[in-house]
Amino acid sequence: MNAPGIHRWRALETGARRYLLHLAILTLSLSVVVLYYNLAVVALGYSRGFLGILQTVTQGVAALLSLPLWLSVQRLGLRRALAASVVLYAVGLLLFAALPQAASLIVSAAFMGMAAVLAQVTAAPLMMRLSDDATRDYLFSASAAIAIGLNGIGNLGAGFLADAAASLLNVPTDSDVTYRAVFAIAGIGALASLPPLLLLREPERPLVSPSSESVAAPTEMDACSNSAPPWLALAQPWFRRLPAPLQALMHKPALVVKLLLPPFLISWGAALLIPYLNLYFRERFGLDNRALGALFAGFDVATGLAALTGPALAARLGKIRTVVVTRAVGIPLLILLGAASDLWLAIIAALARVVAFNMAAPLYDAYAMEHTEERARPFMIGLLGAAYSAGFLIAPLISTFVQERYGFRPLFVATAALYALSVLATWRFFDRRVS
Numbered sequence: 001m002n003a004p005g006i007h008r009w010r011a012l013e014t015g016a017r018r019y020l021l022h023l024a025i026l027t028l029s030l031s032v033v034v035l036y037y038n039l040a041v042v043a044l045g046y047s048r049g050f051l052g053i054l055q056t057v058t059q060g061v062a063a064l065l066s067l068p069l070w071l072s073v074q075r076l077g078l079r080r081a082l083a084a085s086v087v088l089y090a091v092g093l094l095l096f097a098a099l100p101q102a103a104s105l106i107v108s109a110a111f112m113g114m115a116a117v118l119a120q121v122t123a124a125p126l127m128m129r130l131s132d133d134a135t136r137d138y139l140f141s142a143s144a145a146i147a148i149g150l151n152g153i154g155n156l157g158a159g160f161l162a163d164a165a166a167s168l169l170n171v172p173t174d175s176d177v178t179y180r181a182v183f184a185i186a187g188i189g190a191l192a193s194l195p196p197l198l199l200l201r202e203p204e205r206p207l208v209s210p211s212s213e214s215v216a217a218p219t220e221m222d223a224c225s226n227s228a229p230p231w232l233a234l235a236q237p238w239f240r241r242l243p244a245p246l247q248a249l250m251h252k253p254a255l256v257v258k259l260l261l262p263p264f265l266i267s268w269g270a271a272l273l274i275p276y277l278n279l280y281f282r283e284r285f286g287l288d289n290r291a292l293g294a295l296f297a298g299f300d301v302a303t304g305l306a307a308l309t310g311p312a313l314a315a316r317l318g319k320i321r322t323v324v325v326t327r328a329v330g331i332p333l334l335i336l337l338g339a340a341s342d343l344w345l346a347i348i349a350a351l352a353r354v355v356a357f358n359m360a361a362p363l364y365d366a367y368a369m370e371h372t373e374e375r376a377r378p379f380m381i382g383l384l385g386a387a388y389s390a391g392f393l394i395a396p397l398i399s400t401f402v403q404e405r406y407g408f409r410p411l412f413v414a415t416a417a418l419y420a421l422s423v424l425a426t427w428r429f430f431d432r433r434v435s
Contacts, residue, residue: 015200016130016139022196023123024146026086029189031154032161032182033093033112035296036289038279040179044100052400054109055275059392061113066386069117078126079200085118086194093187097180120385130200152300159290161185173289256380258429259368260387262422268391269418272399273411277350280408285343295347302351306359313359319367320430323360327423330357331416338412357419367430 041051073081092111095104123143131139165181166173273280281287281295314322333353340346365384372380402410 013130013135016127016135018196018200019126019130020139020142020146022086022193022200023143024150025193025196026089026190027147027150028154028157029186029193030089031151032158032186032189034151035155035158035278035293036162036179036182038276039174039282039289039292040096040176040183041105042279043174043176043179044105045176046102046105048400048404049397050102050400052397054105055271055396056393057106057109058113058116059389059396061110062117063386063389063393065114066117066121069114069121073118073122078122078129079197081118082122082126083194083197085115085122086190086197088112088115088118090187090190093183093190097184097187100176100180148300148303152297154297155293155300156297157293158182159288159293162289255371256383258425259371259380260383261429262364262426263384263387264390265418265422265425266391267388268395269415269422271391271395272402272418273408273415275396276399276403276408276411279403281346284408285346287343295350298347298351299354302354303358306355309355310359310363314363319363320426323364323367324423324427326356326360327419327426331419331423334412334416334419338409364426 038051041054042048076084088111092108092115095108095111098104127139127143162178162182163173165185166175166178169177169181171177278292278296281292287295310322310326313326317325330353333349333356337346337349337353340349368380368384399411
């Protein structure tokens, strides 16, 4: 770490450092789940259809309970809500390990869906409170680096962990007993992330900007009557009850729809294929647990590199043009991955696709934030997150049905087609106007 980096680390408050320690332990624990979840369900003897049901339960619970869980965050406080997320993760993992019956696995998936929502809506506001103007960028950057880098290290170590568990229990490395033991260790690891979190003190910094809604709301009412779209005049009684930031967002409904359509299409394409790439590499090329761990660790490293190189390319091409070009390049690489019969060609195609496609995501989000009023940005980023997740409500069921009957090739074609539609929509809506 260079001298400026050391200085910025020292400038972080103790609470911020404890949060990063908590995040590091939790990320290492959950990386095991990301790598082995599909393999564990299949090893337990369940069908691909049931695997799709579990994926849908996780996403469905997250979608249905988002608003109630956000309200609970306001009651519990950020630190306690994040601690509740950790407990839900741990209970879900330990339930998976101890009771592998279908009903228990569904409950486990629901717990982990709730945990993901609580973590999503709590982490960023908590980091805002744990930082100031001088340290905020560094804290958010450090958090992202930990989430990406340690997830890769966790994937790499997961293969060795599974081998060690199998050797200790004297069972095959790809047996259900091995995966259940690994999930139990991951659950205990999640609980181990609690002490740093519980020890931090939450500074009393505001979650929202100093300008109150009571001041902003009249301005929005005036806008409703003067410059808002005509349809809002018919809906004024309902519109007036909305929070002022949401009113600001709804003054540009066409822009909102255009911003949400490309990630919505991506979510359907991704949900059909990306969660099952570990199964694809296992079945097509016979990779063992250690090899899968190394491969997906490489994916995470590539994702981190992509996030770092994206801004440099955007400085030359512009944000949206970079999004269009890089995602367009990723589409033939995806097709190559599905058609490759050689393992190393498939690995190269997969890594190149990850780099090309993922460097664009932060740029697209930044573009959306730049074109959204400041007080409406939390709603906009929430809507983008929902758009990126929408396909996961149903597409996993479709995917597992196709896998059982036709294999993976139709899924590669469908995903590539949806990605192409997303690129076309991005270019059509934005690139011809803004570079």
